[in-house]
Amino acid sequence: ADHIVAVVNQELVTNAEVQQRVAAARAEAARAGARLPSDDQLRRQVLESMIDERAQLTHARDSGLHVEDPELDRAVANVAQQNRLTLPQLRERLQREGIDFQRFRSNIRDQILLERVREREVQSRIKISDGEIDTLLAGRASGVAPPDYNVAQLLVSVPESAGEAEVAERRAIAE
Numbered sequence: 001a002d003h004i005v006a007v008v009n010q011e012l013v014t015n016a017e018v019q020q021r022v023a024a025a026r027a028e029a030a031r032a033g034a035r036l037p038s039d040d041q042l043r044r045q046v047l048e049s050m051i052d053e054r055a056q057l058t059h060a061r062d063s064g065l066h067v068e069d070p071e072l073d074r075a076v077a078n079v080a081q082q083n084r085l086t087l088p089q090l091r092e093r094l095q096r097e098g099i100d101f102q103r104f105r106s107n108i109r110d111q112i113l114l115e116r117v118r119e120r121e122v123q124s125r126i127k128i129s130d131g132e133i134d135t136l137l138a139g140r141a142s143g144v145a146p147p148d149y150n151v152a153q154l155l156v157s158v159p160e161s162a163g164e165a166e167v168a169e170r171r172a173i174a175e
Helices: 016-034 039-062 069-082 086-094 101-125 130-141 163-175
Strands: 004-008 011-014
Touching: 004 016, 004 039, 011 016, 011 039, 016 039, 039 101, 069 086, 069 101, 086 101
Parallel strands: none
Antiparallel strands: 004 011
């Protein structure tokens, strides 16, 4: 039977949600050929992760972050495109896997909010001094090549109110 396993601020974490995450972790580990901890330990890790997420989501909402429906629609369309599916095919696949489409959208919205919280926290901690900029410019002027970096992921922020043209422009910058 489903029951509440944790209350984070005013949000609930249910046993069914934990079991779904555990099952998803097991499926992912099976695909990747990875080993998982014991059942109890995995369940505890999943629950801790969900508690952290709920706390971050509460913080995001309390600080005024939100995801508009057009942005959410674009994110869902991107998920479909990445899986080489049309939107109706995505809905059908989710239904076959027993996932409610509205719950799926809600999860995508939560992921976007979590990413925004993380971005805000990281950006607030990055401080580049004028001296560091001067040193870089002086090195370039003297012909000293700057160090090479292997960047695995690069963030190009897009304002929530961005139109299609600005999104396309930022996407071009990222590529």
